[in-house]
Amino acid sequence: MALQELCNFQDIFQDSITTLCSSVPFGRKTGCDYVSGLPFSNRTNLFNFFTPVAEYLDESPIQFGQISTIQSSSAISSQDSILSSLAVPTSLPLASSQSVPLPFPMSHGTTTLAFMFQGGVLAAADTRSSCSGLVACPASQKILPIHSHLVGTTSGTSADCALWKRILARELRLYQLRHGRRLSTSGAAKLLSHMLHPFKGTELCVAATLCGWDGGEVDGGAKTDLSGRRETTKSQMTDLEKTSLAETKTQSSASITGGQQCSARKRVSLSGPSLCYVCSDGTRLQGALFSVGSGSPYAYSILDQGVRWGLTVDEATSIAREAVYRATHRDAYSGNCVDVYHISSKGWIRRSREDLKEEYYREKERQERRERQDVTPPE
Amino acid sequence: MFDGVERKIEFLHGTTTLAFKFQHGVIVAVDSRATAGSYIASQTVKKVIEINPYLLGTMAGGAADCSFWERLLARQCRIYELRNKERISVAAASKLLANMVYQYKGMGLSMGTMVCGWDKRGPGLYYVDSEGNRVCGDLFAVGSGSMYAYGVMDSGLQHDLSVEEACELGRRAIYQATFRDAYSGGQVNLYHVHSEGWTRVSQEDVLMLHQQYKDQA
Numbered sequence: 001m002a003l004q005e006l007c008n009f010q011d012i013f014q015d016s017i018t019t020l021c022s023s024v025p026f027g028r029k030t031g032c033d034y035v036s037g038l039p040f041s042n043r044t045n046l047f048n049f050f051t052p053v054a055e056y057l058d059e060s061p062i063q064f065g066q067i068s069t070i071q072s073s074s075a076i077s078s079q080d081s082i083l084s085s086l087a088v089p090t091s092l093p094l095a096s097s098q099s100v101p102l103p104f105p106m107s108h109g110t111t112t113l114a115f116m117f118q119g120g121v122l123a124a125a126d127t128r129s130s131c132s133g134l135v136a137c138p139a140s141q142k143i144l145p146i147h148s149h150l151v152g153t154t155s156g157t158s159a160d161c162a163l164w165k166r167i168l169a170r171e172l173r174l175y176q177l178r179h180g181r182r183l184s185t186s187g188a189a190k191l192l193s194h195m196l197h198p199f200k201g202t203e204l205c206v207a208a209t210l211c212g213w214d215g216g217e218v219d220g221g222a223k224t225d226l227s228g229r230r231e232t233t234k235s236q237m238t239d240l241e242k243t244s245l246a247e248t249k250t251q252s253s254a255s256i257t258g259g260q261q262c263s264a265r266k267r268v269s270l271s272g273p274s275l276c277y278v279c280s281d282g283t284r285l286q287g288a289l290f291s292v293g294s295g296s297p298y299a300y301s302i303l304d305q306g307v308r309w310g311l312t313v314d315e316a317t318s319i320a321r322e323a324v325y326r327a328t329h330r331d332a333y334s335g336n337c338v339d340v341y342h343i344s345s346k347g348w349i350r351r352s353r354e355d356l357k358e359e360y361y362r363e364k365e366r367q368e369r370r371e372r373q374d375v376t377p378p379e
Numbered sequence: 380m381f382d383g384v385e386r387k388i389e390f391l392h393g394t395t396t397l398a399f400k401f402q403h404g405v406i407v408a409v410d411s412r413a414t415a416g417s418y419i420a421s422q423t424v425k426k427v428i429e430i431n432p433y434l435l436g437t438m439a440g441g442a443a444d445c446s447f448w449e450r451l452l453a454r455q456c457r458i459y460e461l462r463n464k465e466r467i468s469v470a471a472a473s474k475l476l477a478n479m480v481y482q483y484k485g486m487g488l489s490m491g492t493m494v495c496g497w498d499k500r501g502p503g504l505y506y507v508d509s510e511g512n513r514v515c516g517d518l519f520a521v522g523s524g525s526m527y528a529y530g531v532m533d534s535g536l537q538h539d540l541s542v543e544e545a546c547e548l549g550r551r552a553i554y555q556a557t558f559r560d561a562y563s564g565g566q567v568n569l570y571h572v573h574s575e576g577w578t579r580v581s582q583e584d585v586l587m588l589h590q591q592y593k594d595q596a
Contacts, residue, residue, distance in 0.1 A: 297526035301555040302534060308596055326530045371538055 109333020111295030111324055112142055112153035114209045114275055115303060116288045117311045120344035121211040121273045123153050124320035126295070126327070126334040127353065138336040139353075147172055148347040150188060150212035155292040156205035156280065164206055168192050185212035186286055189276035193284045206280040209290045213343050215271035273343070295327030295334035302326055313342060317351065325356050393562025395524030395553055396426055396437040398493045399532060400502045400517045401540050404573040405495045407435055408549035410524070410557055410585070411565035413442065422565035431456055433576040434472055434496040439521040440489040440509065448490060452476045469496040469503025470515070477513040484511050491521045497574050524556030524563040531555050542571060546580050554588045 112125035125142035128135055140158065145151050146169045154161030171191055175183045183191070189210050196206060277285045277292070289307055291299040302323040311319070317340055328334040340351040396409040409426040412419060426438040428449040434456065438445040455475050459467045467475075473494040480488055488509040496503050506514045506521070518536060520528040531552040540548065550567050557563045567588065569580040 297559065298530040298533075300559050301527040301530035301552070304555055304558055305531065305551070322534060323530070326533050329533060330526070330529050367537065 109295075109331065110142060110155045110293035111291070111299055111327040111331060111334040112155050112209065112293055113289075113291040113296070113299050113303060113320060113323055114153055114211045115290070115307050115316075115320075116273045116275050116309075117307065117316050118309055119311070119313045119316065120213055120342060121151075121275055122313075122316045122320050123151055123209070123211045123341045123343070124324050125153050125339050126324055126356075127337040127339060128328075128333065128335045129158055130333045135335075141339070143339050143341050145341075145348055146188070146210070146212075147176075147182070149182065149215070149343065150185060150210060151341050151343055151348050152208045152210050153292065155207040157203075160204050160206050160280075161208060164192065164196065165208070167195065171195075182214070184214045185210050185274035185276055188212070189278045189284055189286075192278045193282065196278070196280045197282065199280065200282055204280050206278070207292050208278050209292060210276045210278065211341075211343050212274055213272070213345050213347075214274050215345060271345075291323070293334065295324075295331035298327035298330050299323040317342070321354070321359075325359050328356055329360070392440060392489075392523060393560075394426065394439050394522035395520065395528055395556040395560060395563040396439050396493065396522055397518075397520040397525070397528050397532065397549060397552055398437065398495050398504055399519070399536060399545075399549070400504050401536070401545050402538055403540075403542050403545070404497055404571060405435075405502045405504055406545045406549045407437060407493070407495050407570040407572065407577075408553045409437055409568050410553055410563040411568060412557075412563055414562050419564075424565070425568070427568055427570055429577070430472070430494075433466065433498075433572070434469065434494065435570055435572060435577050436476075436495070437493045437521065439491040444488050444490045444509065445492055448476065448480060448488075449492065451479065452494075455479075466498065468498040468500065469494060469505060470498075470500075472496065473505035473507050473513055477507045477511065480507070480509050481511045484509070493519050493521065495572050495577075497572050497576070502572065520552070520556075522563065524553075524560035527556040527559045528552040546571065550581070550583065550588065551592075554585060554592070557585045558589075 109130045110126060110128070112123070114121060114123040123143050127137075127139050127142065129137040129140040142155070143151055143153050144162065144165045146165060150172070152165050152168070154165065168188065168191065172183050172188055192208070192210070196204065275287060275290065277283065277287065277290045289303055291303060303319065306319040306322075307316075320340055321338055324334075324338045328336075328338075335356065337353045337355050339353055342349045342351070393414045394410060394412070396407075398405055398407045407427060411422060411424050411426060413421040413424045424438075424442070428436040428438060428446060430436050430449055430453045436445070436449040436452070438449075452472065452475060456467045456472055459471070459475075476492070476494060480490060490507075490509040492507050494503075494505045494507060504516060504519065506512065506516060506519045518532060520526075520532065532548065535548045535551070546569055549569055553563075553567045557565075557567075564585055567581075567583050567585060569582070570577050571580050
C-alpha cells in the first residue's frame with residue numbers, strides 16, 4: 001500500500017465514523033465498497049491516523065539534508081530566501097540530474113547472506129559500518145527483525161535501510177490488523193519494492209533480503225499438508241543443480257497446485273520458508289540463496305559448495321559463519337563480528353554475536369598445531 | 380586507467396587463474412574462457428604458459444602481452460642458465476619479468492601473471508603485473524572470478540595437504556568461480572610444480588565437474 005495514497009486522501013475527507021467500516025475490507029483500487037456500495041467518504045476513519053512520514057514524501061527527497069545551493073547563490077535577504085526555498089520543491093523534479101553534495105562520503109561495504117533449507121531460513125551478516133576507509137561503527141546491526149517471522153538483512157546506506165525497514169514493519173502490522181493474517185514474504189517484498197520505486201534514480205540505496213516463514217494464523221492441522229506439498233515443490237525448485245528444463249516443469253506443477261489450493265480455500269497462504277531480495281533500483285527476486293555486498297563473492301563460493309536443502313540447523317549455521325568469516329578475511333569493508341539469525345516456524349532466533357578475531361586466532365592455532373605435528377617425525 | 384590508448388586486442392581480465400603453495404610444491408589452476416565484451420570468443424584458451432620445464436606462468440589481462448613477455452622471459456632464463464651453469468631461481472625470473480615490463484609502465488600493457496616454480500629454496504610463487512607490482516606469496520588468484528576462488532581456497536588451504544587434495548582444492552576453487560562469474564568457464568587446466576619440474580595434472584570440462592559435484596552432494 002503506497003503511503004502516497006494515504007497522503008492524498010488526508011485532506012479530502014473528514015467525515016464521521018460509520019459502523020460498517022470495521023467489517024469492510026480495505027479496497028485500494030476501487031472507489032466503492034464491495035459489500036454495500038457506499039462511496040469512499042464513509043470509510044475515512046481509516047485514514048485519520050498520524051502519518052509523520054507524509055510531510056517528507058511531499059517534498060523532493062533531494063531537498064533532504066542538502067546544503068542549499070539556492071540560498072547561497074541568491075542575493076536575497078534571509079527571510080525571502082527561506083520563502084523561496086519553500087516554494088522551490090514543487091518546481092524541482094524528483095530525480096535531479098545534477099549530483100547532490102552528500103554530507104559525508106558513503107560506502108556500501110558489507111557482507112550479508114541468507115539461504116533456505118529444511119529447517120527454515122538462515123541469515124547472517126557482518127557488523128562493520130564503513131565510511132570509505134573509516135570504520136564508523138564496528139558493532140552495527142545489519143539484520144533487522146521486522147516482525148516475529150520476518151527478518152531483513154540490510155546492505156547499502158545504513159540510514160536508508162533502517163528507515164525503510166521501520167516503515168515496512170509498520171505497514172505489515174497495519175496489514176495484519178486489517179486482514180487478520182500476516183502478509184507473506186513475497187508480499188512484503190513487493191510492498192517494499194513499490195515503496196522504494198518513487199526514489200528510483202536518486203541517491204537512495206537499499207539492498208535487502210527479506211527472510212521469513214510464511215504461515216497463516218489458522219489452525220496448524222489444515223496447513224500442514226499444504227506446507228508439506230509446498231516444501232516438496234520448494235525442495236525441487238531450490239535444488240540449484242536441477243537443469244533448466246526440470247525447473248520449468250516443477251514451477252508449472254507448483255503453480256497448478258497453487259491454483260487448486262486457491263480454488264479449494266478462499267484464504268489460502270502457502271506456508272514454509274521464503275526468501276526475497278529487494279533492491280532500490282527496482283530488482284525483486286525470489287530465490288533460495290542470496291548474498292549481498294562487497295564481500296558477497298567470497299561468501300558465494302563457500303555457500304555454493306555447502307548449501308543443500310537437507311542441512312541441519314547446526315550445519316547451516318556453521319556454513320553461514322564460515323562464509324561471513326572468509327568474506328571478512330578478504331574484504332576490507334567487512335569485518336568485526338558476525339550475527340546469525342535463524343527463522344523457523346516458531347519465529348526468529350538470534351545467536352549471540354561472535355567476534356571473528358577469535359575465529360582467526362583459533363584457526364591460526366590449528367594451523368600451527370598441524371605444522372608442528374608435521375615437523376615431528378612419525379614414529 | 381590507460382586513457383588515450385586504444386584497445387584493439389582481446390583482453391582476458393575476464394578470467395580466473397589461481398596458484399598456491401603447499402608442502403609438495405605449487406598448484407596452478409586456470410579456466411579457459413576468453414570473452415570480447417559479452418561474446419565468448421573461445422572456450423579453449425591456454426592460460427598457462429610453460430616458460431621452461433620447471434617454471435610456469437599464468438595469463439590474465441592481454442593475451443598477446445602475456446604470451447609475448449613470457450616467451451621473452453623464457454629466452455632470458457635460458458641465457459641465464461647458459462651463462463651461470465645453473466637454473467634460474469623463481470625470484471630472479473620474476474624480477475627479470477617485472478623489470479622488463481616496468482620500462483613500459485603507463486604505455487598500455489595489461490598483464491597480471493603468476494610466476495610459479497621450484498628452486499633451491501623450495502616452491503616459489505610470485506605475482507607480477509604490468510603496473511610494476513611484484514609480490515611473493517603463498518596464495519594468489521587473479522581475474523574477475525578471483526574473489527569467488529579466494530573463498531574456497533581460504534577455507535580449504537592447509538600446509539599439509541596431499542597432492543590429490545591440493546589438486547581437488549584448486550579444481551573446486553576454479554569450478555566455483557566459473558559457477559558464479561560469467562566471464563570464466565570452459566575447462567579447468569591443472570598443473571603441479573614439484574622438485575623435478577611441472578606436470579600437467581588434468582584438464583576437465585566445467586560442466587563435467589558440475590555433474591560430478593552434484594552426484595557427490
